[in-house]
Amino acid sequence: MAKKRRSAADKKRIKKLKLRFVAFMIAVAIAWIGWGFWSARVVHVKYADVSISGLSPFLEGSKILFLSDFNISDQDDAMRSADLVKGFLQMEPDVIIFGGDYTANSFGDILKLQSEEGKNEIALRLREARRMFFTELQPVTKRVNVYAVAGDKDSEVPGLYEDCALGGVKLIENAIEYVSVKNNFIALVGYGDILTGGSANFKFKGPSSNDPVIAVSHNPDAYPLVTSVMDFEGNAIADLVLSGHAMGPQIRLFGLDVFRGYNGMYKSGVYSEAGAHLIVSSGIGTEWIPFRYGSRAEAHMITLFRK
Secondary structure: OOOOOOOHHHHHHHHHHHHHHHHHHHHHHHHHHHHHHHHHHOOEEEEEEEEEOOOOOOOOOOEEEEEOOOOEOOHHHHHHHHHHHHHHHHHOOOEEEEOOOOEOOEHHHOOHHHOHHHHHHHHHHHHHHHHHHHHOOHHHHOOOEEEEOOOHHHHHOOOHHHHHHHOOOEEOOOEEEEEEEOOEEEEEEEOOOOOOOOOOOOOOOOOOOOOOEEEEOOOHHHHHHHHOOEOOOOOEOOOEEEEOOOOOOOEEEOOEEEEOOOOOOOOOEEEEEOOEEEEEOOOOOOOEOOOOEOOOOEEEEEEEEEO
16 A cells, blocks of 8 residues: 655645744743753752750840851852842841851863862862851951851861951851840850861750750751750750751752752751751852752741740
8 A cells, every 4th residue: 555645735734843842842941941050040048946945035126137147159140149138137037147148150160170170279268258258257247246157168168257257257166155135145156167077075054044045056966966965954055956968959850859969857947856947048159050949048047936
């Protein structure tokens, strides 16, 4: 049986359908990329009300802004991140806390990392970007006290103490700082990052007063370590623990952690153990690629209340 030939009109129609399909797939790809880029750049604010036993009436309603995982890779990132922090001043936080990982590699660094010269070039670029970021925060620290801890990535670029000081940011490493808020004090405990061994020898025994205790550890895996410090009633001395590191993860598709996954127990979200609340931020930056899927960039505005 002879095969029926397609007419010129049929061929033309099929060609149009193919072109439309290709155009549709290109539009889908562009939308997909745009969505990932938008998810990474637009920072969503999450609000949390934390109740603390024995909180001074004068501290009730105090607002703490928590930002983590900036992952700045160049000077443009540095300026954008600094402008973001400045923008949050309109929300009138009483204290700002940074959760670590201020710099990170970009996709273009992959080949450079193969040589020692390339590694040095990257470290220099990241150091300059980080210095710019903290320097740009001077208008912020003139209005609000800003505190910071180090993350695991920060050990790759030396000089974090000096860079923080450029903008008046106080870096807390395995120490306790009494933060003045509304003529009262909050005990702020800063842990070194556990992945780099920064908190291995830190023995926090609690404040000498009844001030509320907020512990900050970049890696949420330190949560059991923090909550193991208890009072005589078996409650954790820390009232609130703030962490980052998990990154959401950065890309999560169909329920699977595809990129920048975190294998620990405490994914981004809120937890409570031994009377201490843990807030894990998915961070505001990205690492290697400037996209997020299934995880939005976020900051936390925390309000303290009496329990």
